[in-house]
Amino acid sequence: MPSQRKAIALISGGLDSLLAARVMQEQGIYVEGINFFTGFCVEGHTHAIRKQDHAKPKRNNALWVAEQLGIRLHIIDIIEEYKEVVFNPRHGYGANLNPCLDCKIFMVNKAHHWVRDHGFDFVVTGEVIGQRPMSQRKDTMPVVSRESGAEDLLLRPLCAKNLPPSRPEREGWVDRERLYGFSGRSRKPQMALASQFGFLEYAQPAGGCCFLTDARYAAKLADLWASRGTKQYELDDIMLLKVGRHLRPRPHFKVIISREEGEGNFLKGYRNQYINIESISHPGPLALIDGEPSFDDIELASRLVARYGKGRESPRVELEVRDLEGHSYRLAVKPLSPSEVPEGWYL
Secondary structure, three states: OOOOOEEEEEOOOEHHHHHHHHHHHHOOOEEEEEEEEOOOOOHHHHHHHOHHHOOOOOOOHHHHHHHHHOOOEEEEEOHHHHHHHHHOOOOOOOOOOOOHHHHHHHHHHHHHHHHHHHOOOEEEOOOOEOOOOOOOOOOOHHHHHHHHOOHHHEEOOOOHHHOOOOHHHHOOOOOHHHOOOOEOOOOHHHHHHHHHHOOOOOEOOOOOOOHHHOHHHHHHHHHHHHHHOOOOOOHHHHHHOOOOEEEEEEOOEEEEEOOOHHHHHHHHOOOOOOEEEEEOOOOOOEEEEEEOOOHHHHHHHHHHHHHOOOOOOOOOEEEEEEOOOOOEEEEEEOOOOHHHOOHHHEO
C-alpha cells in the first residue's frame, strides 16, 4: 500500500485556512498546521483589553482552528526576519503598509523549506482567487508559487479548479474533482462549505488579522518611523501602536492616552520605559510620553491628559508626572478645551 501523503497547511486562524486543511483531511491526507508569528496578527490581545471587544473570543485563532481540525500546529516566531518584508517589499505595499504579496511569498517559502526539512510532501494554503486585491489575484498566484520556490508543490484546495493542476493533483495524491473553484470576494461559498463540514463558528477578520492592513494603524507606524528617522520597530512598538489615543502635539514627542481601564492597566506595564502622567485629583486616564519633551512639553501633555479625564470641565486638574528615573512631581493645570486640540494632533 502507498504511504499516506503529508501536507503542511498555512493556518492564519481564518475561515479559508480552516476549510483548506479540512478539504485535505477529507481526502485522507495527513495534515499539520504552521502559523508564522509576525507580531502584527494579535487581534485577541485587543479583544482582551478593550471593554467594547468583551463579547469577542479571547483566543489565538490559529490554535483554535488547529483544535477544531484535530491537528498539530507549529507556531514559528519570524518577527526579526519579517522586518525586511515590511521595510522593503519588492512588490510594494497595498492600500496601507501591508506588503501582502511579499508576505505570502515569504510565508510559502518558509513553509516549503519546512516541508523539505520534515519529510512532508506539499504545502496547502487557503487562498481564493479574487479574495484579496493584492496577493490573491489570478496573475499573482503564479508569482507566489514561483518566487517562493514551492512551484507546483503549492496546492490551493479552495480555488484549485481555476488553476493549472499542481503536482499533488497530477500525481494522484489528491483528487482534483473533489477540490473547489471558488473565486471573488463573496464568502458565501466558504460559509456553505463550513456548514457542510459542521463548522458553526469561525473567525471572519476583515482584511485578515494583520494590523498592517488597517489605515489608522499604518498611519501610526509611519509616524513612528518618521519620528525616529528610520524604518525600525520592536514588538513593544507593535503592541503600543494598537492601544490608546496617539497624539503628536509637537514633532519631537507623542502622547499615548488610555481610553478605558483595560488600556490603562496595559500601559502601566510600560511606566518604567516612558515618562508617564496620571490624574490624581479626578478620575482620568494614564498616559505615556514617547520622545524627549521639555518641561513646557510635559505641561502641554498634562493639559491634554486632563482633557480626557473627569476633570475636563474643572478650572484645575492635579496630575502626577513620573520620569524615567522613577522620580515624580505634581502639576496643577487647566485642561485643554476641544478647540485647543487640533485634528492634526491625532494619529
